[in-house]
Amino acid sequence: MKQEKKTFYITTPIYYPSGKLHIGNTYTTVLADAATRYHRLLDEDVYYLTGTDEHGLKIEQKAEGLGITPQAYVDKMAAEIKDLWRKMDISNDGFIRTTDAQHEQAVTKIFNQLLEQGDIYKGEYEGWYSVDDEEYFTEAQLAEVYRDENDNVTGGKAPSGHEVELVKEESYFFAMSKYADWLLDYYEKHPDFIQPASRMNEMINNFIKPGLEDLAVTRTSFKWGIPVESDPKHVIYVWIDALSNYITALGYGSDDDSKFKKFWPANVQLLGKEIVRFHTIYWPIMLHALGLELPEQIIGHGWLTMKDGKMSKSKGNVVYPDVLADRYGVDAVRYYLLRAMPFGNDGIFTPEDFVAKVNFDLANDLGNLLNRTVAMINKYEDGIIPALQTGATAFDQDLVDVAKQTIDDYNQNMQTLHVSDALDAVWKLISRSNKYIDETEPWVLAKDPAQKAVLSSVMAHLAASLRVIAILLQPVLTHTPAEIFKQLGLEESDLKIINLEFSDLLAGGSVVAKGTPIFPRIDVEAEVAYIRDSMMGGGKETASVKKAKAQANQTEKEAKAMDDESTTDMIEFDDFEKVLLKVAKIKEVSEIEKSKKLLMFKLDDGSAEGRTILSGIKQWYPDYTKLVGKKVAYVANLKPRTMMKKYVSEGMLLSAEKDGNVILAILPDEVEVGSTLG
Secondary structure, eight states: OOOOOOEEEEEOOOBOOSSOOOHHHHHHHHHHHHHHHHHHHTTOEEEEEEEEOOOSHHHHHHHHHHTSOHHHHHHHHHHHHHHHHHHTTOOOSEEEETTSHHHHHHHHHHHHHHHHTTSEEEEEEEEEEETTTTEEEOGGGOSEEEEOTTOOEEEEEOTTSOEEEEEEEEEEEEOGGGGHHHHHHHHHHOTTSEESHHHHHHHIIIIITTTOOOEEOEESSOOSSEEETTEEEEEEOHHHHHHTHHHHTTTTTSSOOHHHHHHOSOSEEEEEGGGHHIIIIIHHHHHHHTTOOOOSOEEEEOOEEBTTBSOOGGGTOOOOHHHHHHHHOHHHHHHHHHHHSOTTSOEEOOHHHHHHIIIIIIIIIIIHHHHHHHHHHHHHHTTBOOOOOTTSSTTHHHHHHHHHHHHHHHHHHHHTTOHHHHHHHHHHHHHHHHHHHHHHOHHHHTTOGGGHHHHHHHHHHHHHHHHHHHHHHTTTOSSHHHHHHHHHTOOGGGOOOTTOOGGGOOTTOBOOSSOOOSSOOOOHHHHHHHHHHHHHTTTSOOHHHHHHHHHHHHHHHHHHHHHHSOOTTOOOHHHHHTOOEEEEEEEEEEEOTTOSSOEEEEEEOSSSSOEEEEESOGGGOTTGGGGTTOEEEEESSSOOEEETTTEEEOSEEOEEEETTEEEEOEEOTTSOTTOEEO
16 A cells, blocks of 8 residues: 655744835745755645735725735736745745635634634723734833833834834733643753744743733724624734634635645744744634644744844845845855754844855865866766775775765754755765865876776765765755756756665766856956945945945956957966865964074964964064964965075965065954865
8 A cells, every 4th residue: 555645744934015125024935945845855745835924904004105905016916926935946835815705715714713612702902003013012112112201101112113002992811821831841842843942931931921811802993804703892912813724724714624634733933033923822722622733843943133133224235135136146155044943943044145155065065076076077987987985995985984974964953944054964065075186186096007997986976975965955055956966967856855775876977078167256356346236226236336246347357358368378277286285273473593584383274283384474464473373275285395404394375476466365263274265
């Protein structure tokens, strides 16, 4: 009997369409998409849901300000969000809108059931309300309180910073308080229900143990919402309306609930930490009152912030994903979001960090590994991937072991949505593969006909490593893995994660004649300026953005012109491969007695002994002590030479020289000591 496929249901919050989504909003959706793609590669039957939360006072007010109907407003915003998800290669199966007729009908049924069984009752509410947050607050919960001369509270600000107003109106309440003990017991029996664990402690200590309050679930002060069937002057308030989407999208409460029966309960509900309370207190209680199972896990991730705090248009520090994707490609943006955000914690976006990750992680580490491998297979193997035979060199087994550990670590982290850690594992294999080239020195093997079999084995190992890397990157990078396979002459049908083994590489793949860089290096200064100016311009091109673009285009033209020039002074590829460039950190700098030119550099090169290099740059660095702590590039495989009869220099520092001026090549702090440059 054929075993039925395993299902996987993952959701993100439905977005409130009050403005353009920034990269912080986008992180949630990209993270869920990576999980979706991973589980599909495991041949699981996946359903990924996202959508828009389209009711409420704020929508009504925005539409009125624009002179259009609320429906026209949310139609436009929903279309823009769908366009963004297409651009970001989001592979959602469902997109629910809370104005969908099916959803509205199901919410009415849910409200009526809760009302009939006594979980909802009518009362009167008075409290501080934030229109922007769509949330009520007690005076004690306000981040800032305004008082008059008689010390009476006249207003204040919610924890989000939004203004609040005093609201007093008739309302229906959900009797949350009667389920407090049940919820605590559920938490205790399901310790992994909320992740990270600190979020559960926050819910217990801040909201449940002090006394869980009943929740106002209707409003009478606006009309843009689902009316209560038995009392239509009331509209059903956001948290019953919006939270129900996770089940109504599957057909709950409709004539066809087959998807609900198949996929519910959800495996993972993914959301930002600011709405954890609603999803881990109100939502479980609502489901329990309806007699439904709870999601297996709710993950409240951190925020992607700027150095000066949360993104805000008023601060001019908002970064939009479509702006980055248009300029750097969607894979670069997806990679950055998923690598920069540690699981459960906040991440900080800087233009410098974004550019560094594109240049060093994607261009240098991954791109250079592919470029070198394709070039060498063409040069040494006539463009055909040889058969894999482990053990030809002393370094083979370690590479295979690292690959095996990478696959294990990757799968473990992807199963728990620790995608940043999964990418760390993949980059360890990328780093090990680049080191393998330096260790095996294919350009040396190629000079000895007796080493032909060893050289072929080295090429096969590099192709096998790239095959594993490409397969593991599929959930994160939606274009690059297929391009890697194309350049290696492998079949895309082999991009399978299930039972992935390093040794599964099939010989005979015909690599491309000349590989195109999958991630060209970008100009740091121009691109940092571009990103900063796009933040200030709200995603539009400012004059300085256009200038940065022009500079980058000019650099590209100059580079092309150099390629077109005579190649009489060009060196062969294997000549370049002989030069080993590495990264070190300057520990000490001192003068050489009786020398007007030389400085002695003591370097941390990642080894126990360190390294000493003498460099004739003294006249350009009179205050040379400021170089201590800087990271530099050096030629690591120069033969040591004795200078001034008693000083041994172990290599050469890289510098730039023009018009008689010499500047040491200082590397960014993000570059690790011991890294190989190429």
